[in-house]
Amino acid sequence: MGKFNLSKIRGTEGLLNEDGGMKAGLGLLNDVSRGDMDLLYLDRRQIEKNKRNFYKIGEIESLAQSIADVGLKQPLEVKPIEGNKFELLSGERRLTAIDLLIEKGIWQKVIPCVVTVLDKIDLPLDEEEKEMYSIITTNREQRDYTDGEIARELQELRRIYKKLKDQGVERLKKADGSEVELKGKREREVLSETLGISTGKVAQFDKVEHQGSPALMDVMLEDKISSNTAAQVADMPVEVQEDFLQKMQAQKKIEGKDLKKYQEEQKGLLSSEKEHATLQKREVEVPEGYCYLDGENWKQDTEGIRKQVRIGMLLQEEQYFQYLNVIRQLEELIKNGESVIGSTKENHHNL
Known part of the structure; x- marks a missing residue:
């Protein structure tokens, strides 16, 4: 796209610095407030909606009625494109509401717009990044944003802020004129401050x-x-x-x-x-003359003993030797039982 000479358009004389840099940006990059800026009044046919704008358009009827009653309180923000036309950066809801008023024959006026020339924005970003940054930071209207919109904002801003920090940018100006510090702050804090949401969010x-x-x-x-x-x-x-x-x-x-x-x-x-697995384990084919023993049986059979031992007890020396002898007998019994069941499994596949 060829260079756009903004100085030749009526109504833009106050938008440029002495060196030709943008004075516009709604407070993002300089000390000029919205109230101090000159406006460009455009015909509706000169304004195109931005395909990169991911914000949802809702409650248009009520907004259109408000504009019809009290006028457009906030100008749109646009960037120049080819063919003496402009593309929206912010204000798609407002423009959609104006379209409704035009359709009803209520709005017959030109539309006040602030022009941002992305090439003139003094940030180490490419044109697409500057455009997305402008879209996000100038679209923070007084309305509730969906979590889907916030998620998309965070994705884009993380990428942009990382690049700015890597390039040594220490602070940025928000649309309201306040500054966002990049240096020495965690990413989560910067994003929270930029979007006006909690760090927990x-x-x-x-x-x-x-x-x-x-x-x-x-x-x-x-x-x-x-x-x-x-x-x-x-x-x-x-x-x-x-x-x-x-x-x-x-x-x-x-x-x-x-x-x-x-x-x-x-x-x-x-x-x-788990219960089914336990039942399957218990529903084995037990040969005649055998009894089935597993961990669950053992747990139930020894529950009373385990409760007594858990709290602690004293045994006479002879009793303790008897206890050890019983344990050895159990070990031998279970050892022999395993060998018997093992041989039985060869003949009974369900064991």
Whole structure:
């Protein structure tokens, strides 16, 4: 794409520094506040939506009514592209609401926009990284963000912040003019401060990203599971995670109660399998003249003795020798029993 000469467009005279660098950026990179900036008024046909914008568009009717009642309180942010057109960086919900008003014949005005020329942003990032950074940091509106949106923001910001720190950048300005310190801070703290969420919330997303299966990350990005529930799922082995998600395919939203029910069912299944294995072991074909003995029998038969010995007792010397003699007799009995059963197994495959 050819260089875009912003200085030749009406209404942009105050957007450039003396050296031609961008003065725009809504407080991200300099001390100029939104209120101090000049606006460019664009026809709707000049503005294109951004395919890289991953934020969900909702509650358009109410926003459109608000704009119709009190006007557009916050300008859109755009970047110049070819053909005397501009692409959105922030404000897709507002633009969608304006589209609705245009369709109804209510909005017939041009749209106020702040222009950001990515080449002029003084950060050691490539154009795509600058664009994504602008999309994320200028789209923090006063609304609730889904966990899927936050997860995507964290993925992008981790990559961008790592590159900035590696390039020696120590601090950045947020949209409200406050600074985010990069130097000497843990990544989790920087992300928490940038997005206005707790470090605990960031930790949940970290767990899903590092311990969760790819399928778990996908369903969270699709907003089919909350970060809280996803973090609990990530505590399970990957193969169990995938089994759980497979069983939840029909669910529009996976809730904590679904996970609890699954875990209870798994616990019951394991218990049943263990019980079945025990029964199988007990249901051996015992030849005539034999009795079957296993660990469970032994545990039951010696329970009373073990309880008495557990609390401790005194034996006279003669009694102690008798005790040792009984133990040796038991050892010999069991040893002979094993040899008898071993020979019996050859003739009785179910033993």
